Amino acid sequence: MSGIWTLTSVAxxxxxxxxxxxxxxxLRANIxxxxxxxEEAVLAPAxxxxxxxxxxxxxxxxxxxxxxxxxxxxRYAARQQGQEYAALADPSEDGTSLGLLSVVSFMDAVASTxxxxxxxxxxxxxxxxxxxADIVRLCELNAFLAYQLRLIAGLRLxxxxxx
Amino acid sequence: MSRIIHKFTRNVxxxxxxxxxxxxxxxxxxxxxxxxxxxxNTKVSDYVLTLAHDVESLKVRSPLFNGIMxxxxxxxxxxxxxxxxxxxxxxxxxxxxxxxxxxxxxxxxDTTVTDELFARGEEADLGPRDRAIFDFARKLSxxxxxxxxxxxxxxxxxxxxEAEVLDLILSTALxxxxxxxxHVLGDPVRKEVTA
Numbered sequence: 642m643s644g645i646w647t648l649t650s651v652a653x654x655x656x657x658x659x660x661x662x663x664x665x666x667x668l669r670a671n672i673x674x675x676x677x678x679x680e681e682a683v684l685a686p687a688x689x690x691x692x693x694x695x696x697x698x699x700x701x702x703x704x705x706x707x708x709x710x711x712x713x714x715x716r717y718a719a720r721q722q723g724q725e726y727a728a729l730a731d732p733s734e735d736g737t738s739l740g741l742l743s744v745v746s747f748m749d750a751v752a753s754t755x756x757x758x759x760x761x762x763x764x765x766x767x768x769x770x771x772x773x774a775d776i777v778r779l780c781e782l783n784a785f786l787a788y789q790l791r792l793i794a795g796l797r798l799x800x801x802x803x804x
Numbered sequence: 805m806s807r808i809i810h811k812f813t814r815n816v817x818x819x820x821x822x823x824x825x826x827x828x829x830x831x832x833x834x835x836x837x838x839x840x841x842x843x844x845n846t847k848v849s850d851y852v853l854t855l856a857h858d859v860e861s862l863k864v865r866s867p868l869f870n871g872i873m874x875x876x877x878x879x880x881x882x883x884x885x886x887x888x889x890x891x892x893x894x895x896x897x898x899x900x901x902x903x904x905x906x907x908x909x910x911x912x913x914d915t916t917v918t919d920e921l922f923a924r925g926e927e928a929d930l931g932p933r934d935r936a937i938f939d940f941a942r943k944l945s946x947x948x949x950x951x952x953x954x955x956x957x958x959x960x961x962x963x964x965x966e967a968e969v970l971d972l973i974l975s976t977a978l979x980x981x982x983x984x985x986x987h988v989l990g991d992p993v994r995k996e997v998t999a
Contacts, residue, residue, distance in 0.1 A: 665966040668877060672974060675868040682860040690858075709949050751984055753947075756896035758988045763822040773823040774857035777989065781861040784984035788977045794948030795973030799966065802956040 645670050648677045650789055653713050654796030661803030662796060680789065683782045684720060691775040695721045697782055700745075702730035704752045704786045713793060743769045744779065751783045807993040809898050812922040814906045814915070817992040819899050825853035838863045854989055869982075872974045879964075879971035882911040883937055887972045889918070890941025891979030893925060897987035900979060936962035941976040 645651055645666065646658050651673055656662045666673060684701060685694050692700075698720040705714035718730050728734045729745060736745030747766060751758060766776050809817050826835060828848065835856045839848050855862045873884055885908040892901035905918040920928040926942060936958040943950040959969050 662966060662970075665970040668967055669871075669875070669970060669974070672868065672871050672875070675864060675871060679861065679864045679868060682864050686858075686860040688860065708947065751988055755984050755987060756894070760822050760991065763989070767823070773825075776823050777854060777857035780985055780988050781855075781858045784981040784988075785861070787980035787984055791944050791948050791977035791980050792973060794951065795944060795977065796970070798951060798953065798956045799969055799973070802953060802960070803966075 645673045648673050649680055649713075649716065650676050650792045650796065653710075653716065654793045655800050656796055660800060662799045665799070666796070676789065676792065679785055683785045684717070690778045691772065692778055692782070693726075695723055696726040696729070696741075699726040699729040700748055700782065701786055703732055703745075704748065704783065705790060706730070706732050707749065707752055708790045708794075710790055710793065713790065744771070748779060748783055751780065752787065755787075809992045809994060812893070812898060812901050812905070814902055814909060814918060814922075816902045816906060817899060818995050819849070819851050819986065819990045820993045821850050821854045821990045823854060823857075823989060825850050826856040828853065831856065832859070835859050851986070851990065855985065869978065872971075872978050878967040879975070880911075882908055883934075883968070884971060884975040885911065886917075886934060886937045887941045887975035888979045888982075889921060890938050891945040891976050892983055893921065894942055894945040895980070895983035895987055897979075897983035899986050899990075899992040900983055902992070904979075933962040933964075936964070937972060940972060944973070944976050945980055 646656070651666060656666055684697050689697070698717050701717035702714040705711070705717055714730065718727070721727060726739065729736060729739070729741070732749070736742045743766060747762060750762065763776060767773075828841065828846070831839065831841070838859045839852060839856055839862075841848060852862070855865070873888070874881065885904045888904040889901060889908065892904060901922075905922065908918055909915045917930065917934060920930060921938070926939075928938070930938060936955075940951055940955045940959055943952075943955055956969070959972070964972070
């Protein structure tokens with residue numbers, strides 16, 4: 642249990658062992674541990690499919706920035722080993738130069754306005770030659786980030802309210 | 805005529821994938837394990853077969869989902885469903901909204917709260933505790949930065965303690981995840997009527 646204070650969701654929210662929210666987080670320590678396992682499964686899976694870990698980290702940093710989470714963005718970006726995809730962490734870069742325009746615009750839309758996603762958005766990815774499994778991988782990455790960024794924001798509000 | 809459903813309902817529809825799910829007879833041993841397929845259990849939904857394309861995520865997902873929605877202590881199960889529902893309404897995930905509205909109705913033995921939410925959305929006439937819970941879920945779902953200190957204060961004023969607030973954050977955030985799979989990867993469709 643002592644390990645939960647350094648997990649992404651806990652540390653980025655400013656929750657500490659001696660702080661006000663510690664008791665509630667300790668009650669849900671198993672959830673915090675499983676959340677970290679899910680982070681590893683989308684950012685550094687054994688089978689990356691078409692999306693290498695560096696691309697995943699850059700996209701994660703980008704989506705954190707789209708949600709106004711600069712510090713979390715830096716944490717995700719720091720997972721990159723090389724610079725190949727680093728530019729994508731900047732939301733103003735559209736991915737064209739890397740041949741990833743359709744992927745990047747899909748990820749931005751799912752992150753910010755999922756309600757507007759339609760069947761055509763998926764068929765466009767299939768038409769662009771992206772495999773079914775790789776579409777699911779993109780969605781899992783995006784979906785997990787939506788969860789983690791909201792968990793962090795919520796925990797931070799709890800911490801601030803108790804301060 | 806299209807079978808795709810566009811209106812919120814408590815009648816749980818079928819789900820039609822927009823990508824081709826994993827075929828059970830072509831699944832890898834790791835996929836079969838994550839799908840928990842055994843000789844006596846070979847029924848797997850198209851949704852889970854779709855998620856089996858990313859088997860590492862699928863494996864960690866089920867225990868996390870169950871923990872957040874069902875673990876003992878903290879927020880009541882019905883109120884966790886309002887967190888799930890707030891997210892699903894914001895993200896217009898018709899399928900998730902149907903599942904979790906029907907669970908809420910079963911748990912509370914009452915349909916008035918979910919009738920109100922489906923009919924009037926954020927204008928719904930709710931009791932003060934449900935109001936605070938739904939408003940927080942709705943804002944956190946729209947964008948993490950939309951929920952603010954005043955929403956946290958409203959939860960406290962409505963009587964939620966810290967463990968309950970954390971469970972609400974978790975169930976709401978979890979459906980930011982679920983909606984981005986269910987609503988993005990498939991369509992809610994009317995069940996085929998077999999004569």
